Amino acid sequence: MRLAFEDVSYSYEGGEAKKKRKGRADRQADWGNAPDAVWALRQVSFAVEPGEFLGVAGHTGSGKSTLIQHMNGLVHPTCGRVLADGRDLAEKGVASDVRRSVGLVFQYPENQLFANTVYDDVAFGPRNMGLDAEEVDRRVREGLELVGLSFDELSERSPFDLSGGQQRRVAFAGVLAMEPAVLVLDEPVAGLDPLSREEFLGLIRELHSDGRTIVMVSHSMEDLAALCDRILVLSEGRVFRLGTPAEVFADAPALKSVGLGAPAPQAFASALREEGFKLDRPLYNEKTLAADIAAQMKGRGGNG
């Protein structure tokens, strides 16, 4: 599925101003006429291509969460359109249709667990889709298996008795059980310990290599550099950059101006360049940086 944003703006203004505007033909004309409104998104245009891994970065308050809530029609643009395979998500019935294909995992999704058993929590989405009991059962097993939880050990337990990391897995399984083609994740590893973090990132990588489209909001430039095909950088609700990690992280001063850093190995590489090291790769990770430094040290020391 392709998700296209066309000139999308969104404001969290109060209901009154919104009501007054409703029905007026040219909503775009209101742009700038609502000085008190918080414009969380401003004229955002881009598309999530089928099968890609798109990262979303930006300072706190830059509009990341607002943006991704547009992707399954949970929130509708104040101005502009979001199209899912060409269908406008604001049109009647389209969002509920698209919600089956676009799975949204909120930040701290464990806070939304509610059922008495893990089974019922994971089954909630599939049941809502009107699937029969046998298919729901298959989906619950599949969802739990994908996130590495044992169906036999956990399905009848209360989700509230589990550890934080397990709870997040259960919440994740509930979305995966809907078998979405597009998975949208809002800071999926925030607050996890280092081991769970790595496991989760590995899981997300696998879900992508299985063919799912992934959109991931993250504060970690290292994670974005390691996982994404492209990165969208937001600043004050606008698209600041959109490109491959190498393109986006090439301009460290620009990123700094919107409150973001480059991945640590990339920043280290530019410091080393200033010290005379010849480091030609457009984007460095720990391994490639270590390899290039080692090669030059050997050359300098003559012991290689």
Ligand SMILES: Nc1ncnc2c1ncn2[C@@H]1O[C@H](COP(=O)(O)OP(=O)(O)O)[C@@H](O)[C@H]1O
């Ligand atoms: N429920 C809300 N009501 C009013 N303003 C909001 C609400 N949620 C977010 N905002 C505002 O919208 C802007 C974008 O917020 P958000 O999308 O949460 O950014 P991010 O996820 O990048 O931190 C911020 O100015 C924020 O204060």
Ligand SMILES: [Mg+2]
């Ligand atoms: Mg957010």
